[in-house]
Amino acid sequence: MGTVAAHGLCKSFGKVQALDGVSLDVPDGAFFVVLGPSGAGKTTTLRAIAGLEKLDAGSVHLDGRDATGDAPAERDLAMVFQSYALYPRHTVYENIASPLRARRCSASEIAAAVEQMSRLLHIERLLQRRPAQLSGGEMQRVALARALVRSPRAFLMDEPLTNLDLKLRVEMRTELTRIHRSLGATFVYVTNDQVEALSMADQVAVLKEGTVQQVGTPTEVYERPANQWVAGFVGSPPISLLACHAEGDRLVGAQGWTLPRPRWSTAQDGQPLLLGLRAEDLSVEQRGDASLPGELYGLEPLGDRTVVDVQVGTTIVKVKARPTVTGTPGERLQVTVDLDRAHLFDADTGLSVSEAGR
């Protein structure tokens, strides 16, 4: 068992409301990702679950039991800190052994467990070093080993890959997913990297300014963002948003363009809207019945694809294209829209105005 449930977490630091009613339900064995930009309250959420932060309001239940007032040591959780927090005076070996020493395991048990962990994370060579003699990637592995060396109720990980270079980060992503699968343990994983969230998570909770914006599978969050902010935060290149309103069977843009009114939308006539279009749902190479007039603004070749920036009215719309696409800035062109995959948001509230279950 290893369920983690947080309900209505509130925490303020002076005038800063770090958490404003955060609720999470992490099922047993899930890889649960908390995604949000820096300052969203992700670290505070994890620390609250771990018992390191005294809450203003809210409760934490572990395995169904109220653990809100429990000391961190009583919660049976392991955490990887954003800064790793390796003990500077201790060797790597002693760092990894620390949770076992606290539980008074025998020396032979400790030696066996540390050895197994160091093999799993490829840090056998480092056991006698001190944290100051490690690179960022090595410290990160040691921090993971210290967390993984015992079998707690759940693992809490605070942006463990953020400080790594890209190549190592991609490697470790796969590695962590593999470890999660082999342990079958509950992971609560915090990141500001939407790629990490989409590629690793069973479930994602999107956090912004101390409130949960949406909880769902990566597909749900990507394909059916609950609001304009989630749509903008998840996905790369970012979604393009165009101001418009519905008028009869047409969608009329602020800059004069029109598109057929999507059947899935619950928007009212005249209601101010934002049309959200992802780069991969647009094309400058194919013709279709729904299209926007614009002019070429610039090209961003990315190797496997090229992102075409098209100016529609005053908005830059990002369109994904084959790497062979060419054009000169200022050239007029049509952007074909796959309306079935577009998103509509209320311009005032930011909330999605799509039919549920689309």
Added chain:
Amino acid sequence: MAVSVDEAVSTGPARDRGRPARRRGGRGRSVLEVALLTVLAVVMLFPVLWMIETSIKENRDVYAVPAEFFGFTVTMEHFKDVFVGPDGGRSALSVAFLNSVLVAGASTVLATLLGVPAAWAYSRFAVKAKKDQLFFILSTRFMPPVVVVIPIFLMYRQVGLIDSKLGLILIYAAYNLPFTIWMMKGFVDEVPSEYEDAAMLDGYTRLQAFRRHTLPLLVPGIAATAVFALIFSWNEFVFAIFLTSSDSVRTAPPAIAGLIGGTTTDWGLVAAASVVFALPVLVFAYLVRKHLIAGVTLGAVRR
């Protein structure tokens, strides 16, 4: 990542200011600097030199006019008199030195034992009106001892602490505590609290986490702070002279002062006692010289 004494008190800004000045100055400036510093050093050190000379002169040379700086007969008689009494037993001064060691040592230990945990708590926990509390603690140091010595004298007489070493130990500890808390809070602030957080998740209690991970990193800071407290207690005069009277309790400062006066003053003995008294302070000041400088520029360097 270990915090050493040198790192813990950041000397960075001070050093940065020094470097460009030296570069701009060139040779001419440094000659002038050396000349001025030499004059200053002579003026400051002359009394010290005189004290040392007097302590090894015979009594008739002490009174010679004009004063002899060279070619007098060297004697160690005064130093012997500091420690050995006229009857061949222990001198009153040597008892006073022992009292000073005991009182300064015990009060420093007490202030450290109380101050370090307090500093840790102020650094780590959300305390109501923390700034006001810290300011209040510091403000007790604004008052010169002479302002409070009369009320303390009266209180001590009531509770029977007058003319006792315990009384001096307690008052010095109380006087050193605010300083210890303030200085140690600076050192604790420099140690990331996440080591303790990580240890608590490993399964240790908060106090165990402090003892295992934070305390060892604080040792250099504790040593520096304790030396400051030790020097204060060692030098303290006002409380000592008001609150103690008998030879068996007196510390060195009032005991040395007591040598002056009467019909004749044995200046050789006064000088020798002063040299012995000054030595520990010089040694300790040398040990923490970096922190003495940091202490002077505290406002400029610290947040």
